[in-house]
Amino acid sequence: xxxxxxxxxxxxxVGSNADRIRVAIDLAARFGAHLTGFYSLRPAPQARHYIxxxxxxxxxxxxxxxxxxxxxxxxxxxxxxxxxxEWLQSDLPPISGMKLVGRVCDLxxxxxxxPVAAERPDAWYGEPMLPHELSLRMGRPVxxxxxxxxxxxxxxxxxxxxxSREATRAVxxxxxxxxxxxxxxxxxxxxxxxxxDTGGTSGEIMARHLARHGAxxxxxxxxxxxxxxxxxxxxxxxxxxxxxxxxxxxxxxxFREMVFGGVTxxxxxxxxxxxxxSN
Amino acid sequence: xxxxxxxxxxxxxxxxxSKAKIDAALSxxxxxxxxxxxxxxxxxxxxxxxxGEFIPTEFIQKQVDDAQAAAKACHAAFEAAAKLxxxxxxxxxxxxxxxxxxAVYGRAVDLVLVGQPDPDPSDAVRVTPDLAVLPHELALxxxxxxxxxxxxxxxxxxxxxxxxxxxxxSRESTRAVxxxxxxxxxxxxxxxxxxxxxxxxxTPGADLARHLARHNVxxxxTNTVVSDIEVGEALLSAxxxxxxxxxxxxxxxxxxLREMVFGGVTxxxxxxxxxxxxxSN
Numbered sequence: 001x002x003x004x005x006x007x008x009x010x011x012x013x014v015g016s017n018a019d020r021i022r023v024a025i026d027l028a029a030r031f032g033a034h035l036t037g038f039y040s041l042r043p044a045p046q047a048r049h050y051i052x053x054x055x056x057x058x059x060x061x062x063x064x065x066x067x068x069x070x071x072x073x074x075x076x077x078x079x080x081x082x083x084x085x086e087w088l089q090s091d092l093p094p095i096s097g098m099k100l101v102g103r104v105c106d107l108x109x110x111x112x113x114x115p116v117a118a119e120r121p122d123a124w125y126g127e128p129m130l131p132h133e134l135s136l137r138m139g140r141p142v143x144x145x146x147x148x149x150x151x152x153x154x155x156x157x158x159x160x161x162x163x164s165r166e167a168t169r170a171v172x173x174x175x176x177x178x179x180x181x182x183x184x185x186x187x188x189x190x191x192x193x194x195x196x197d198t199g200g201t202s203g204e205i206m207a208r209h210l211a212r213h214g215a216x217x218x219x220x221x222x223x224x225x226x227x228x229x230x231x232x233x234x235x236x237x238x239x240x241x242x243x244x245x246x247x248x249x250x251x252x253x254x255f256r257e258m259v260f261g262g263v264t265x266x267x268x269x270x271x272x273x274x275x276x277x278s279n
Numbered sequence: 280x281x282x283x284x285x286x287x288x289x290x291x292x293x294x295x296x297s298k299a300k301i302d303a304a305l306s307x308x309x310x311x312x313x314x315x316x317x318x319x320x321x322x323x324x325x326x327x328x329x330x331g332e333f334i335p336t337e338f339i340q341k342q343v344d345d346a347q348a349a350a351k352a353c354h355a356a357f358e359a360a361a362k363l364x365x366x367x368x369x370x371x372x373x374x375x376x377x378x379x380x381x382a383v384y385g386r387a388v389d390l391v392l393v394g395q396p397d398p399d400p401s402d403a404v405r406v407t408p409d410l411a412v413l414p415h416e417l418a419l420x421x422x423x424x425x426x427x428x429x430x431x432x433x434x435x436x437x438x439x440x441x442x443x444x445x446x447x448x449s450r451e452s453t454r455a456v457x458x459x460x461x462x463x464x465x466x467x468x469x470x471x472x473x474x475x476x477x478x479x480x481x482t483p484g485a486d487l488a489r490h491l492a493r494h495n496v497x498x499x500x501t502n503t504v505v506s507d508i509e510v511g512e513a514l515l516s517a518x519x520x521x522x523x524x525x526x527x528x529x530x531x532x533x534x535x536l537r538e539m540v541f542g543g544v545t546x547x548x549x550x551x552x553x554x555x556x557x558x559s560n
Contacts, residue, residue, distance in 0.1 A: 003282075005493040034493055103453040103482040104490035139450035140457070168386040168422035202383060209387040212285040212314060 003176040004031040008105035010098055010130065011039045011070055019149045020111045021074060023274075025081045027109070027143075027153070031176060036086045037074040038101055039067055040094045095133045102138040107173075107276075110134065112268070114147035131268055135249035135277035141173035142249075146272045150243070153274050156183045158242040159217070160233055163191040163202035166248025170278035171206065174246040177276070178215040181244075186210075187236055188221040189229055230266035237273055249277040283461050284389040286314040290381050291357070292410065293322050293349040295401065296394065296430065301357055303434040303555075304392050305364040311461055316369045317357050318384050320377040321346045323407065378409040378416050385421040389461075393417060395552060397430040415549055418530035418558040424458035425530075425558045427549065435524050438555050442466045443523040444498070445514055445544075447474045448481020451529025455559040456487065459527040462557065463496045466525075472517055473502035474510055511547025518554055530558040 009024040011017050021037075028035040041063045044056045067089045078085035090097040102108045110131050131144045154177040161167050171178075178184055188203035207217045224232055237245060249264045267275060289304040291297050301317075308315040324342040326334065354370055361368040373380040385391040396411045409416070414427040428434055439462040446452050456463075463469050469491075473484035484500040491498050505513045518526060530545045548556055 006490050100448075100482050101486070103448060103450070104486045106457075137450055139453040163383070163386065165386070165420055165422035172389075172423070202386070205384070205387040209286060 004028075004033045004106040006105045006107075007031075007033045007035045008098070008102055008108045009035060009037050009074075010094065010108065010110045011037050011074060012094065012127070013066055013070065014113050014127070016111070016114070016147075016149070017070065017073065018077075020109060020145055021077045023145060023150060023153060024109050025077060025083050027107075028083055029081065030180070033106070034084050034086065035078060036088055036101070036105065037071070038098060039070050039087075039089045040097050041067055041089060041091050043091070043093075094127050094130050098130065098134055099138050102134060102140055102142075105140055106176075107141050107143055108134055108138060109143045109145065111145040112147050131277070132249075132265070135264070136279050141170070141276055141278045144268065144275045144277060146274065148272055150274055152243045154181055154244050156240065156242045157181045157185070157244045157246060158233070158237055158240065159184060159186045160229075160245060160247035161186050161188045161191060161203055161206065162248075162251070163188070164248055164251045166251045166279050168248070170246050170248045170276060171210070173278040174276050175210075175213055175215070177244065178210065178217075178246075179213060181215070183240075184210075184215060184217045185236070185240060185242070186217050186219045187233075188219065189232060190224050191221070228266065229263045230271075233263075233267065234271065243273065245271070245273055245275045247275065247277060249279045282464060284311040284313045286316060286388045287311070287390045287392060288316045288318055288381070288385050288388040289392045290377065290394070290413065291317055291319045291353055292377060293346060293353070294394070294397075297353050298356065299434055300392065300394055300428060301360050303428055303438070305360055305366050306436055307390075307392070307438075308366045308368075309364055310465070313389070314367050314369065315361065316371060316384065316388065317354075318371045318373060318380060319350050319353060320380055321350055321372065321374050323374075323376075376409050377407070377413055378420075381413065381417055382420045385417060385423050385425075388423060391417060391421055391423055391425050393425060393427055395427050395430045395549065398550070414558065415530075415546070418545070419560050423559075424455070427552060427556045427558060429552050429554065431553070434555065437524070439465060439525045440467045441521065441523050442469045442525045442527060443514075443517060443521065444469065444471045444487075445474060445526065445528035446471050446484050446487060447529075447532065448483065448487075449529055449532045451532045451560050453482070453487075453529075455527050455529045455557060456491070458559045459557050460494065460496075462525060462527070463491065463498075464494070466496075469496060469498040470521065470523075471498050471500045472514070473500060474513070475504055475507075510544045511551075514544070514548060515551060515553070524554050526552070526554055526556045528556065528558060530560045 007028050024035055044059045071087050113128055134142045159171055186203055186207055191202050203219045207219050210217045287308055304315055324339050350372055393414045400406050414425055418425045444456055471484040471487055488498050488500050503513060
């Protein structure tokens, strides 16, 4: 609805923080938003047997030092850009911590760990699942940045539309970005269609609605058939030179997607463009 | 970016309180400068099961004719009222089940207005099963906020001056708060009513207040601790004690099935709401 006033950025020490800080500051400046950096302190190692106190204290010291470094990097970048910011560090693991503070933000920004970083021995247990969990349970949109650097974001937007509740959420949560985009394509893939008595397809009805919000949208429609939806979306992103994908997360149950695979997981796992997810 | 409801969908059907619903919808549409879409769902003909094999065609035809006449009358009343109010409107008539039609059209608007099901309707035959659960199901299926208008009493002209946010820090309550933003921006008073705030389970109301301040919404936070089965009653008494005219709440934080079996806040409020309620999931 109203623009993004409050952005939340997840920081850790496995990814390339400089990139995501730059993207987050760009976005915050674009919307005149406040920016919060969130960092989880790693818990002390646990073992079945006795752990010497010194070990725990040393661990504690290392992680607080790392947090302080991260904070310094984040705050210096914000200061240089004149960006109002805030630092939050927490003993909660990334997923529960981000979920807790993310409920009172307008957009959470996370970055997919690079395959190398995810394999690191000190990578958080469960952290690769951060984008998945947030897009499902936070109740606010999540912008998932790829492991590679992004130059432009939100100039040419592809909206993946199937007429579902989740797609509806994603479209509306992306409105501040859509209102500023130069080109938007609403791609209807196997849409659940409207009762045929009036008004055209659900994609056309949505386009009319978005026009009232000042977003000019082009509509295209296709049936996926044999081809997996993620491949269709990837092709479309490439063909039209899009720099942001907007889509609903987990239209099917999470469990079902985990077992049978699904579009959300496929996109989260192997997509090299920024994606805004909502549920 | 306009922080307002650009378009509103009003669900109508053949029922005595259409006039009150139309008036409430027009007053909201005027306040938010929205485009108002009326979705009129034609009640399906009633098939008596006790007549054996033969049902006279005239019997069905009569019902269809009556339904169409009622729709026509309602359409005329709607257009006349809209013209008087100076609100741009659109009329959609659908033979689809109310729930399916409202879910599809509801996804492409910013607010969906539905009536709370009348628990004791004068013409019970006309209340199809999907009408009886329309707000419940829509809150789950539309992905847009649902404003439920209570069946009893007249609808307040200035609804949303004194707003209560039922806040438990969940995914659903954050959805409801953000979907209610245009109301919050226009309200005289907004109270965040924290229910069983618990740092580990939900985001505290004070954090919400800070976030809303960045949206230029000033709120007052108050917390209460009640047992899980009393949350609905606690909300209802807060509404009457504080003279609230709009409740904002997340719908079905617990699963639908669980609420159906054990009862729950959403169903309690839907059954006994005394003021308009904005639901989101």
